[in-house]
Amino acid sequence: xxxxxxxxxxxxxxxxxxxxxxxxxxxxxxxxxxxxxxxxxxxxxxxxxxxxxxxxxxxxxxxxxxxxxxxxxxxxxxxxxxxxxxxxxxxxxxxxxxxxxxxxxxxxxxxxxxxxxxxxxxxxxxxxxxxxxxxxxxxxxxxxxxxxxxxxxxxxxxxxxxxxxxxxxxxxxxxxxxxxxxxxxxxxxxxxxxxxxxxxxxxxxxxxxxxxxxxxxxxxxxxxxxxxxxxxxxxxxxxxxxxxxxxxxxxxxxxxx
Numbered sequence: 001x002x003x004x005x006x007x008x009x010x011x012x013x014x015x016x017x018x019x020x021x022x023x024x025x026x027x028x029x030x031x032x033x034x035x036x037x038x039x040x041x042x043x044x045x046x047x048x049x050x051x052x053x054x055x056x057x058x059x060x061x062x063x064x065x066x067x068x069x070x071x072x073x074x075x076x077x078x079x080x081x082x083x084x085x086x087x088x089x090x091x092x093x094x095x096x097x098x099x100x101x102x103x104x105x106x107x108x109x110x111x112x113x114x115x116x117x118x119x120x121x122x123x124x125x126x127x128x129x130x131x132x133x134x135x136x137x138x139x140x141x142x143x144x145x146x147x148x149x150x151x152x153x154x155x156x157x158x159x160x161x162x163x164x165x166x167x168x169x170x171x172x173x174x175x176x177x178x179x180x181x182x183x184x185x186x187x188x189x190x191x192x193x194x195x196x197x198x199x200x201x202x203x204x205x206x207x208x209x210x211x212x213x214x215x216x217x218x219x220x221x222x223x224x225x226x227x228x229x230x231x232x233x234x235x236x237x238x239x240x241x242x243x244x245x246x247x248x249x250x251x252x253x254x255x256x257x
Contacts, residue, residue, distance in 0.1 A: 039120075039121055039122040039188060039189045039190075043121035043122055044189065044196065044206055046121050047120045047121060047145075047174065047188075047189075047195075047196045048196045048198075048204045048206060049204075050117050050118065050119070050120070050146075051146055051172045051173070051174075051196045051197070051198040051204050052198050052202055052203075052204040053113065053117055054107070054113065054117065054118065054146065054172050054198065055171055055172055055198045055199075055200065055202050056202050057107055057112035057113050057117075058070060058107065058112075058171075059163050059202070060112060061106070061107065061110065061112055062162060062163050067162045067163050068161060068162045069103070069161045069162055069171075070097070070102070070103040070104075070106035070107060071097035071098060071099075071102060071103040071106070071151060071161065072097060072151065072158060072161050072162070073097070076158045076159065076161075076162075078096065078097045078098055078151070078153065079097030079102075080095045080096065080097060081095065081097075082095060083095065083102055083105055083106070083109070085135070085136065085137030085138045085139075086137065087136075087137075088131060088137070089109050089131075089137055090105045090108035090109045090129060090131070090137045090138075090139055091105050091109060091137055091138065091139065092105045092138065092139050092140070093138070097151070098150075098151045098152060100141070100144075100147070100148045100244055100245055100246070101139045101140055101141060101143070101144070103148060104118055104139055104143070104144050104148075105129075105139040108129060108139060115128035115129045115130065115143065116128050118143070118144035118145060118146060119144065119145050120145035120146065120174060120188050122188050122189075123145045123188045125142070125177075126141075126142055126143060126144060126145050127142065127143065128143065129143040129144075141245060141246045145174070145175065145188060146172050146173065146174065146175060146245075147172070147173050147174070147175035147176065147229075147230075147243035147244055147245040148171065148172055148243065148244065148245075149161055149170070149171045149172075149241075149242070149243060149244070150232070150238075150242040150243065150244040152238065154238075155237070155238025155239075156217050156218045156220070156221045156237050156238045156239035156240075157169075157217045157218070157238045157239065157240070157241070157242065158218075158238075159217060159218030159219070159220075159221070160200055160217045160218060163200075164200050165200060165201045166199065166200040166201060166216065167199055167200070167201045167203060168199070168214060168215050168216040168223070169199060169200040169215065169216060169217050169241075170197045170198070170199055170200075170212060170215065170229060170241050170243070171198060171199065171200050172197075172198040172243075173195060173196065173197045173198065173229055173243050174187040174188055174189060174193075174195025174196050174197075175187070175188075175243070175245040176193060176210065176229075176230045176243070176245070177191075178191070178193065181210065181228050181229075181230035181231040182228070182231070185210050185230060192209075193209070193210045193230075194206070194207065194208050194209070195207060195210075197212070197229070210228055210229040210230055211226055211227065211228050211229075212226075212227045212228075212229065212241060213225065213226060213227075214227075215227040215240060215241050217238070217239050217240060217241070218239065221237075221239035221240075222239060224239075224240045224241075227240050227241045228241070229241050229242070229243045230242070230243055
């Protein structure tokens, strides 16, 4: 049998084919060059649309709530209304408006959003809240994908949990699934953290890092040049971004489900 060597053309064609197969394998496994993300670009667009919708629906809710988003009432005080789940109604077991699940439940109860609107594509850790089955209507951290702005008494960021149309105040984002706010931060999209961030003027960005530039919370708050979404400032005034996902009712205040 006569053996012949590969020609240059055949070698190049084989090499290109191998690259195509490798790229297809990575796509099927959801691990491209961006750090191992589980969302495609089209899924990122869905996540952006849903994060933006949450902010828009909170704004739609606010006129009947002294212009505040769910969780706060007149004067920026914590809403402690009864939100116990009832037949045909969403709710939570606690009465703390600072609880992220409480705020999501308010939007669900009043039909501003549907259960799937708070789920991020590719997030296998959560399922849509349901009015059927076990604990019907109950909303917990297992029923939504997005982190929301941390609220607490006397904190400057409470001033942005209302309609201000600020382009510098992040209020909703992909949550942090990592063990810390810095190098260990990761999201549904990728590790290290990359994800969607929705601002108070309802514009939404896909950010490559949890550290944002030039944020500002409240008209009296300072502009923060470098602001980590998952780490609060050291002076205790809360005049910076701090996204939260779990509450004490869900077993802790960390970001993990």
